[in-house]
Amino acid sequence: MVTERDKELIGALQKGLPLVRRPYAALGERVGMGEQEVLRRLADLRAKGVIRRHGVIVRHHELGYRANAMSVWAIPDERIDDLGEQLAGEPGVTLCYRRRTAPPAWPYNLYCMIHGQDREAVLARRRELAEKYGLDQWAHRVLFSGRRFKQRGAWYRPPQPAPEKAEVRHG
Amino acid sequence: MDEMDRELINRLQDGIAVTDRPFAEVAQALELTEESVVERLRRLVDDGKLSRFGPLYNAERLGGAVTLVAMAVPEERYEQVAEQVNAHPEVSHNYAREHELNMWFVLSTERPEQIEQTLAAIESETGLPVYNMPREKEYYIGLRFQL
Structure with a gap:
């Protein structure tokens, strides 16, 4: 259960941790919590998998x-x-998911994001992985990204006091 | 950006301790003071090398939902459709990709039912079908970059 107090803390963290030697104490000052309470709540949110x-x-x-x-x-x-x-x-695999398919347009269920310096490096790494695990015996595609139309952190907005953005992982 | 910055980023991508002095460990390992670790991190954020320092949330556990959506958009309408899609604040990343399904975006909402509502709105505004491909299982979400 994420409590209202937790949500206040999450709201205060939207901009990220203050970059100071004791960031959790500084964060606590923003929301009127002591450093120990901040640490306890964040550890608890981490244990619950919210963070x-x-x-x-x-x-x-x-x-x-x-x-x-x-x-x-x-x-x-x-x-x-x-x-x-x-x-x-x-190495080189930055995200790996299983997703719902949408046949016949999209029969693919395993997604690997591979990041690299350039296309050749990415393709070479992909080829190594495909050979190592025999992946290309199944239908496959490689979709490079073209233009990036929008990129920002996905947000979570606590009910009040309306703050900014929290980042979550892709899809 | 020097070798020390790279080393710092490599280490901190693995996470930081939730303790009263979270930079103490990395400072000691790199033979820096905590103050100089903080100073470097500030500079890296200011220079746009790091976007943020802090927690990474699990949207579902916060009561929200996230999904990946694809569309097949006719080339001559691409810009217009991109604008229509991006006008929704629920759309975060939107990439053009080389496939018949040529527009891919991430949708994240505060409540699960808003996924279907947003998708319905996008379909009705653009007159194009959307392909909703929610995650069924995570194998790795580290998004870690070796520098």
């Missing part, structure tokens, strides 16, 4: 990861979990 992790969110494009390919495969149900879990541990 996935605390860390930095990089702007990957600005850091040289300019190409990304959405690699997809149509994997039989009995194999997909095993393959997905193995791909999850592979």
Whole structure:
């Protein structure tokens, strides 16, 4: 259960942690909580899975990861979990999901995002992974991204006092 | 951006401790002071290398919903449809991709029922079908970049 107090804390965190030596104390001052209460609530939200992790969110494009390919495969149900879990541990794979299909237009259920410096690097990595796990015996596609029309953090808006944006992961 | 910045980002992508002094550990490992870690992080945010420092939420656990949606948009209408789609605040990332399904966007809403409502609105505004492909299982969501 996420309480109203938790939501206030989440609201105050929308802009990110204050960049100071004791950020949780500074955060607590914004919402009238002591540092220990902030730490306790955040640890609790982490334990409940509401917060996935605390860390930095990089702007990957600005850091040289300019190409990304959405690699997809149509994997039989009995194999997909095993393959997905193995791909999850592979360097270069930045996201790996199973998604609902939309046949016949879209029969693909396994998604791997592969980021790299350029298209060639991404394709080379994809080829290595496909060979290692025999993935291309199934129908597959690689969709590079073209124009980026919109990119911002997805938001979560607590009921009140209307703040800004929190980032969550892609889809 | 120097080698120390890269090392700092690599380490902090794995997460930071939720303790009263969360930068103490990384500072010690890199033989920096906590103040200089904070100083570097501020500069990296100011320079646009880091978008934010803090928690990453699970939208579903917050009571919301997230999904991935694709559309097949005729080339001559692409810009117009992109505007119609992006006008919805629930749309976050929207990428053109090279496939018959050439527009892909992420939809995130505060309540689960708003996914269907937003999709219905987009279909009615654009006259184009949407393909809703919600996540059924996560294998990896680290989105970690080695620098």
